Amino acid sequence: MKDETPMPFGKHAALLVRERQPFNAGPPPELLRRAFVTPEELFFVRNHGTVPEVDPAGYRLAVGGMVGRPLSLSLDDLRDRFPSVSLVATLQCAGNRRTELMAIEPIPKEAPWDTEAISNAHWTGVPMRAVLEAAEVEEGARHVAFDGLDDVERQQRHFGFGGSIPLEKALGPEVLLAYEMNGAPLPPTHGFPLRVVTPGYIGARSVKWLSRITLQAEPSDNYFQAHAYKLFPPQVRAETADWERGLMLGELSITAVICRPQAGETLPAGQVLVQGYALAGGGRRVERVDLSTDGGATWITAELVDEYHRWAWRFWEARLELAPGAHQIAVRAWDSAANTQPEDARKIWNFKGYMNNSWHRVEVHVEPSER
C-alpha cells in the first residue's frame, strides 16, 4: 500500500523519506538519474533541525571576526552591491550510501541514506570572495565559519547548524552565497533566503539559512565541524573515539553509483543498459568509469554523457551483454589525480557511516532468452 502522507515542502511524492522530523529525503535512483540538473521537487533534503521561516525584509547577513570592516548586508545589498554569478554544482551528503555500511554493522542514530543523498542544481548568487574582499580579511585568518538560522538540538543544547571551510577554498570563484536555485528563489527547505554553496566539499559545508560569516584562525567549533562529520578508522567506536583525532571532512572523494538497473531487478535477455552517476571532489575531473561483472577481474569502460561542468557530477552509461542467470554489476570511477575507489565497504567501515565510496554493486537476474 502506498504511503498517503503528503510530502512536505512541495517535494515529489516518490521521494524516499529517511526521517520525518527533521525532514530528510531523496529521490529514487531512476528519477535521480533522469535529469542532469535535478528539478527542485526531486532535490534531496538534508536537515538537522527546523526549517526556519525567514522574513526577507528583515534579513541581514553579518560578516565579522578577523576582518577590518565588519558588514551587515541585506538581501538588496547582496544583489545590488556585489556581482552575481551562476554555476552548476552537485551537493552530496557525507552520509550518502550509509546503508551499505549499516548492513555490515549497525550505525545507530544516523540517517539511513541509500544512494540518493546527492543532487545537482544551477545556483546563482554572490561569489563568497567578493564579500570577503569587501570585509577586508585580516592577516592570520585561515578559516571561514558559517552559522545557520535553523534550530538544532544536540547534547542538550540548541544552536544553529554551522561549519567552516579553509579561507583558501572560500576565495575560489566557485564558492557562492546563493539566493537562487534552478532560476528561482531558494525554497525554504534549501536555505531561503541565502545559503552557502561549497562545490567539491561535503554537503554539510554548504550551510543553509546563513546568518553569519566569521573569519577566524581555526576551523569552526560548531558541533557539526568539531564533532560530527569526522572520519574515524574502522577500529574506533563512538565510546572510544578521541574526537580531536578524526579526519575533519572537507573535499569529497571520488565515487560512482549505478542507478539503473536497480538491485534485485529481473531483466529480459539481451543487452542491458546500465546508467549511473559519478562525482569527483575538490574540482578534480571524473576521468573514467569502469564496470565489472566478474568482481573486478575484468572491466569495461562506460561512456561519459552530457556536458562537462567542473563542479557537477558526471552521468555515464554502458550496454552490457549478460548471459541468463545471476550477475553482480560493480562500478568504480577514477579522478584526474588517478584516485580510484576502494573495493570493499567492510574495509572502510566507520562508526559514523561517512564517505562510503567503495565499489557500488547491484545484483540482477537475467531471464533466459526465448528461442
Place this chain on the structure above:
Amino acid sequence: MKDETPMPFGKHAALLVRERQPFNAGPPPELLRRAFVTPEELFFVRNHGTVPEVDPAGYRLAVGGMVGRPLSLSLDDLRDRFPSVSLVATLQCAGNRRTELMAIEPIPKEAPWDTEAISNAHWTGVPMRAVLEAAEVEEGARHVAFDGLDDVERQQRHFGFGGSIPLEKALGPEVLLAYEMNGAPLPPTHGFPLRVVTPGYIGARSVKWLSRITLQAEPSDNYFQAHAYKLFPPQVRAETADWERGLMLGELSITAVICRPQAGETLPAGQVLVQGYALAGGGRRVERVDLSTDGGATWITAELVDEYHRWAWRFWEARLELAPGAHQIAVRAWDSAANTQPEDARKIWNFKGYMNNSWHRVEVHVEPSER
C-alpha cells in the same frame, strides 16, 4: 659479489640502478626513510635521455607562445629580476612501484622501479607565477608547456623531454623554476642550471634542463605528455590503445609504502618497528596511515612523524606485536579528501605500469621467542 661499477653523477654506492643508459636509479628503502630531506647523493634519478652539459653563461630561458611579451632570460636575470622562494617538495615518478604490476603481467620497456622512485628535497628558485606575469599571459592560454635540453630518442625521432601543466596550477605559489636543490646549485643530473618543480604532480611534469616555456591553449604535444604518462584501463594493451583516450596524468594519487621491515626479513620476537612514507597529491594532506596484519580485516593507526609540509611526503611509524611465524604487513593512507588506496594491484594493472598505489604489502617472518 658486489657490483664494482662506480656510481655516476656522484651518487651513493648503494643506489639501486634500474637502467644504466639512460641512468635511472634510486635509494634502497632503509636509506630513503633515513632523512626527511633526501641528501642529493641519494635522491632518485629519472632520465629519459642524455644528461646535457649546459654552459651557465650562455644559458637562456625562452618564454613564448600566447604571451604579450616574449622573454629570453639569463640565469642572472632570473636571480636579479625575480623573487626567490624556497620550499620542501617531494617528487615521485608515475612509475614508482611498477615492479608489483610487472609481477602480475610483464610490462616491457619500462623502468622496473620498486619503491624508490621518490625523494624529497629543499628547492629554491623563482615562482613560475612571477615569470608568467612578466610575460603577460594572453587570454585563452590554458596550459604551460616545458621543453628540456636533453636528447631523447623515441619513434625514430630526437627531441627534448617535455610536458605541460594547466595554467591554473602554474600560477600556484608552489610551482618553481628551481636553480638550487638542498642549498646548492642543481646538480647536472637533476637539471642544471634550471628545472621546473611541480609539487603534487607526477615527477614527469618537473622538467629538467628547462629551455623553453610556452603558453598555449592545449596541453603539450611532446611525446611524454601526448603519448607516454597516460593511464589506461586494465583491459587495454599497447597494441589496442587509443592514445587519445588515456587519462593524462597530472596530480598524484594518495600512496603509502613500508620501508622497514623489508620484504622477506626475519625478525626477532617482540615488538616490530614499522616505518615508511606516505604522499598525497595536489596539495592534499596525508591525514591517516593504517596498518593491517590480517589482510585488512582490522587496522591500527600509525603515528605521523616529522613536521607537516604541504608539498612533502609524510613519514610514519608504528610498533606492532607480531606472534612468531609468517605475517603480511599491509599499509594504506588516507588524504584530506577522504580518498584511500585500492586494495589489489591486479585490479588497477595497466600496460604502462603507472600509478600503482595499491596497498603496499611486506611479508616477514618472526622468530619464536626465547623462553
